[in-house]
Amino acid sequence: MATVTGTTMAVKESLQGLAGFGQQAQPGKSQMLASRVGFQVNHAALAGKGAIRCRRVGNQRRSVVRNVATSNSSAAVAKTPSEQGSSRDPNFATVLVSEKLGDGGLDLLRKVSNVDCIYNLTNEELCAKISEYDALIVRSATKVTRKVFEASKGRLKVVGRAGVGIDNVDLDAATELGCLVVNAPTANTVAAAEHGIALLTAMVRNVAPSDASMKSGQWERSKYVGVSLVDKTLAVMGFGKVGSEVARKAKGLGMHVISHDPYASADRARAVGVELVSFDEALARADFISLHMPLTPTTDKIFNDDTFAKCKQGVRLINVARGGVIDEPALLRALESGHVAQAALDVFTVEPPKEGDSSHALVQHKNVIATPHLGASTVEAQEGVAVEIAEAVAGALAGELAATAVNAPMVPAEVIAELTPYVVLAEKLGRLAVQLVSGGAGVKQVKVVYKSARDDGDLDTRLLRAMITKGLIEPVSSAFINLVNADYVAKQRGLKISEERERADGSTGAPLESVSVTIFDVETRFASATGNPTRSITLEGKVKDGVPHLSKVGNFNVDVSLEGSIILYRQVDQPGMIGKVGSILGEENVNISFMSVGRTLRGLDAIVAIGTDEDVSKGALQKLMDIPAIGELVFLKL
Numbered sequence: 001m002a003t004v005t006g007t008t009m010a011v012k013e014s015l016q017g018l019a020g021f022g023q024q025a026q027p028g029k030s031q032m033l034a035s036r037v038g039f040q041v042n043h044a045a046l047a048g049k050g051a052i053r054c055r056r057v058g059n060q061r062r063s064v065v066r067n068v069a070t071s072n073s074s075a076a077v078a079k080t081p082s083e084q085g086s087s088r089d090p091n092f093a094t095v096l097v098s099e100k101l102g103d104g105g106l107d108l109l110r111k112v113s114n115v116d117c118i119y120n121l122t123n124e125e126l127c128a129k130i131s132e133y134d135a136l137i138v139r140s141a142t143k144v145t146r147k148v149f150e151a152s153k154g155r156l157k158v159v160g161r162a163g164v165g166i167d168n169v170d171l172d173a174a175t176e177l178g179c180l181v182v183n184a185p186t187a188n189t190v191a192a193a194e195h196g197i198a199l200l201t202a203m204v205r206n207v208a209p210s211d212a213s214m215k216s217g218q219w220e221r222s223k224y225v226g227v228s229l230v231d232k233t234l235a236v237m238g239f240g241k242v243g244s245e246v247a248r249k250a251k252g253l254g255m256h257v258i259s260h261d262p263y264a265s266a267d268r269a270r271a272v273g274v275e276l277v278s279f280d281e282a283l284a285r286a287d288f289i290s291l292h293m294p295l296t297p298t299t300d301k302i303f304n305d306d307t308f309a310k311c312k313q314g315v316r317l318i319n320v321a322r323g324g325v326i327d328e329p330a331l332l333r334a335l336e337s338g339h340v341a342q343a344a345l346d347v348f349t350v351e352p353p354k355e356g357d358s359s360h361a362l363v364q365h366k367n368v369i370a371t372p373h374l375g376a377s378t379v380e381a382q383e384g385v386a387v388e389i390a391e392a393v394a395g396a397l398a399g400e401l402a403a404t405a406v407n408a409p410m411v412p413a414e415v416i417a418e419l420t421p422y423v424v425l426a427e428k429l430g431r432l433a434v435q436l437v438s439g440g441a442g443v444k445q446v447k448v449v450y451k452s453a454r455d456d457g458d459l460d461t462r463l464l465r466a467m468i469t470k471g472l473i474e475p476v477s478s479a480f481i482n483l484v485n486a487d488y489v490a491k492q493r494g495l496k497i498s499e500e501r502e503r504a505d506g507s508t509g510a511p512l513e514s515v516s517v518t519i520f521d522v523e524t525r526f527a528s529a530t531g532n533p534t535r536s537i538t539l540e541g542k543v544k545d546g547v548p549h550l551s552k553v554g555n556f557n558v559d560v561s562l563e564g565s566i567i568l569y570r571q572v573d574q575p576g577m578i579g580k581v582g583s584i585l586g587e588e589n590v591n592i593s594f595m596s597v598g599r600t601l602r603g604l605d606a607i608v609a610i611g612t613d614e615d616v617s618k619g620a621l622q623k624l625m626d627i628p629a630i631g632e633l634v635f636l637k638l
């Protein structure tokens with residue numbers, strides 16, 4: 001094996017390729033990238049629609065980037081003042097904000113994208129506009145349905161939910177269409193918990209009805225006698241962020257707190273002094289029930305006639321979770337019978353409630369106090385979620401993996417940093433391997449072997465698998481593949497990817513020694529070298545000094561850094577070949593970036609890999625093929 005030349009390329013693709021929201025950094029642009037502070041990446045037109053560019057400078061995307069146009073859209077019905085008179089930068093991603101978002105978040109977004117704030121859109125209006133946007137930011141009122149994703153025609157790449165609950169976003173549709181959904185899970189926790197406690201205390205002391213009574217000129221002291229909280233049992237249903245905060249606060253009020261949450265850890269509950277119990281036990285013991293679980297198919301109407309019947313007579317209910325977890329007509333019946341003494345509701349199945357529906361009837365009930373979905377509505381929480389979601393959306397558009405991704409694997413930042421060059425390698429191996437397939441049968445069976453000195457549990461291969469899938473499918477289809485939809489698209493296409501681990505003896509410092517990709521049961525354009533058994537193609541790659549290299553083609557060792565394009569050919573191992581090939585490419589003005597010769601035995605066949613900066617014309621390739629000692633030859637684009 002002999003490496004004649006080689007180039008160094010700082011693999012600085014950001015995580016575009018990894019998250020799949022943009023184009024890979026182009027070969028030859030490495031110096032340009034490296035010369036910048038941080039990185040600035042030109043995105044490909046997303047699904048062929050105009051280019052977007054996201055800038056990131058160091059880690060301070062929002063504070064350092066300057067001179068970025070703010071938004072302007074003739075279609076915008078509501079513009080913030082700074083948007084007036086500004087022009088849309090065609091090179092930036094365009095973000096639609098469809099519900100009121102705090103200024104901090106908007107400011108941050110405007111530094112890296114065009115922002116349109118258009119509120120109160122009907123679903124039809126949203127569908128009509130959505131194909132103009134790369135990202136959409138919503139709160140709870142906008143229903144991001146399958147129709148919306150379909151209407152975006154592949155352009156929508158990120159939906160940001162400025163809050164926690166994502167029951168208003170069709171996650172299945174988002175995943176199928178490769179759209180990342182991110183939320184802002186932490187910034188409104190305290191606000192929601194405080195609202196829960198506010199509703200609890202206001203309910204038991206009749207604050208709302210007695211206030212209304214006084215405003216109408218009454219002084220009704222005996223009518224509004226309340227009940228005390230101290231020593232009463234509160235069942236917190238859903239011991240997540242909000243539920244555990246409510247539990248802490250309720251304990252401060254002297255309540256005995258129990259909780260039901262099938263997924264909560266007993267240690268965490270113990271730390272707050274809360275007893276975890278079964279669903280039925282929670283109902284049977286509670287004087288008060290506070291709901292804090294998400295709305296999912298499992299929790300849909302989980303409070304119904306049957307469950308209310310299991311509660312104590314005179315139980316009181318607080319709901320700051322979602323209206324849908326309660327069967328509202330059943331709650332009305334329980335309130336009518338007095339089985340449920342009072343309810344304090346912030347959320348409803350229909351928001352805003354309309355006359356004639358059960359939500360409306362509940363709001364009107366004398367034993368109900370109601371607020372219009374105000375749980376997250378504090379100044380602090382709204383600023384917090386706005387910034388949290390803006391950072392997540394801007395990061396996703398810049399190709400970063402969002403820590404708050406709802407429909408993609410969450411991969412810790414340190415794992416991402418370590419795996420980045422391997423991720424690039426994985427995609428390139430997939431791309432190269434699929435270009436070696438001939439015939440139209442399609443790739444159905446692929447095996448990936450990860451050779452690593454690390455223990456099995458120490459290597460997260462999801463990113464690598466997704467990128468191999470991307471590399472295998474994208475060059476031969478119009479599909480857009482990213483971490484979100486890679487497994488889904490592979491399954492749809494009947495592509496089975498099996499993964500194996502091979503133990504390496506080396507150090508555990510690097511996550512992987514090599515990755516190999518084998519495509520089975522296909523006709524190959526390079527049969528003599530690519531595989532054993534025949535009808536298979538095996539390529540192996542390694543990362544050297546942070547740069548992905550092709551290290552094996554079939555049984556032949558090569559060593560070429562994966563950049564630009566590659567001419568791969570089989571030749572008889574004899575003197576003078578490099579000169580002949582070099583002069584043909586030189587005449588064609590093709591710059592060779594590296595050349596690697598891999599042979600099994602002296603004088604027998606060798607595999608040659610030549611890296612070229614430029615495309616090579618068919619004529620030049622033909623001239624190479626006309627050299628008698630050259631057998632099969634393929635030109636592969638990375």
Ligand SMILES: NC(=O)C1=CN([C@@H]2O[C@H](COP(=O)(O)OP(=O)(O)OC[C@H]3O[C@@H](n4cnc5c(N)ncnc54)[C@H](O)[C@@H]3O)[C@@H](O)[C@H]2O)C=CC1
Pocket residue numbers: 163164165166185188189192237238239240241242243260261262263264292293294295298299320321322346347373374375376377
């Ligand atoms: N009213 C408002 O403005 C707000 C409402 N919310 C609602 O509150 C919900 C909870 O928010 P977080 O605590 O931040 O979410 P979280 O994800 O931290 O907690 C939810 C908890 O519910 C648990 N859970 C799931 N299924 C359950 C079941 N069948 N029974 C009992 N527990 C179950 C989960 O294990 C998890 O611990 C959100 O999904 C959202 O719908 C959140 C913020 C503001």
Ligand SMILES: O=C(O)C(=O)COP(=O)(O)O
Pocket residue numbers: 139140141162163164165166188373375376377
């Ligand atoms: O964060 C949540 O889940 C909420 O329910 C808050 O909803 P909102 O953003 O105020 O419409």
